[in-house]
Amino acid sequence: MKNSDFVAVRCEECPIRHRAVCARCDGDELAILESMKTYKQYAAGETILWRGEPLDYVASLVHGVASLSKTMEDGRTQMVGLLLPSDFIGRPGRTEVEFDVVATTELTLCRFERKPFEKLVVETPHIAQRLMELALDELDAARDWMLLLGRKTAREKIATFIDMLAQRSLASGSANDLKLELPMTRDQIANYLGLTLETVSRQFNALKKEGVISLSGRKEIEVVDLLALRTATGDDSDGGMLS
Amino acid sequence: MKNSDFVAVRCEECPIRHRAVCARCDGDELAILESMKTYKQYAAGETILWRGEPLDYVASLVHGVASLSKTMEDGRTQMVGLLLPSDFIGRPGRTEVEFDVVATTELTLCRFERKPFEKLVVETPHIAQRLMELALDELDAARDWMLLLGRKTAREKIATFIDMLAQRSLASGSANDLKLELPMTRDQIANYLGLTLETVSRQFNALKKEGVISLSGRKEIEVVDLLALRTATGDDSDGGMLS
């Protein structure tokens, strides 16, 4: 499904119903959320929130990909998170964000006004618990990324990135095969991995030359040898164990 | 106060009473925690928890410093967090940790058995809310660290590290001056910053040579020129604004 095809759906039929902030909600709770929500679309490249901007809405990402990034005064930037469908933007008690939130692809948000939502959180433990889980998952992901940024080689970083996409593709079940679409440009991948775009390009092509992956077009990638890919990530020696 | 001097105290007199997981608790809630808690001491270098080990206790760090670290199969390690007094170990719904938790200095934990504590969390919104805040603070810190690991130079990393210690020293109020005690060896600092110990040593001595800091003994450091230090961190151009 292309994002532009997306139209508002009832919560029961929502693709992220069972993973988003509403995952634990029962029918009554869902009805309240249903009455509060509005959908909003963003084009690829559009900035959703600027760092320090006051947060009028919180939102779930319905589909598409967004990135969180920090920028230094001299222009160096580092992505500090990647938001995938079901991820949440906005935190209880926080009135602004610490980073820019940018639409990496075309995307759709399911938005709630912040103040009424926060009131709802206090009254609805199912939502508060789910928010906590989502925050802890992000914390785990951030820590894995710290290991990658601090200690992995360029090759390991690229392999880890591709493996992460492959994992998610397998998990979402939709994907039958190991053909993936890169949701970002080389430049954005470089910002995510703490590399330069040239190094990203070279490492992609090195893995291709070795027959680990194949590339066709700019954004199509196929994992040819998952075992070799896992080995190249530098992670656990059970690299061969397909999850 | 040296850690070894620490003796059990009543919660009302606890040094972390207003910042730890119990920060929002009222008298009755505090009484329950009081009845559940036990103190435990660890020596510097002792491992508190191994990665993957089941979590029988959760705990607040009363004083001392602990580190969270991840290790790759070939021995490369990266610290993914530093625990300071009032920080919390253990998360609702998590039965094990994803990293090793090691005592960096001698330290004291205020521990609670995990299961009864989790029951208490569900019944006590004051605790649940505070846990959420602590998790979000950690997430912010992790993201700042990602920028540091991915994009900062060795010099900027060292300056940021020293500045962080200085901030905390000023915040805790106790410290009158900008004399700090490094809580870690060069090797541990290197693991924290994604560097090698040689580079850490060189950068410390470079900043010393320039008159930004002064070093005496292994662990004593004094910030001589805070403005220059802030500039060297590479962060916001308002580096001079002493917060």
Place this chain on the structure above:
DNA sequence: GTCTTTTCTTGATTCAGATCAAGGAATGCA
């Protein structure tokens, strides 16, 4: 369909920080 822009690739060169190597200075222990 042609022109323009953006994105990607590839090569040459440089450089920051890693690695290798050797001492020196604290610290702790007997």
Place this chain on the structure above:
DNA sequence: TGCATTCCTTGATCTGAATCAAGAAAAGAC
């Protein structure tokens, strides 16, 4: 008080990835 260990410094060299520099190949615009 001496010995051993751990921790730190400093120098020499190496190297992985950054930077500099062209072009080529898509994608989009008109």
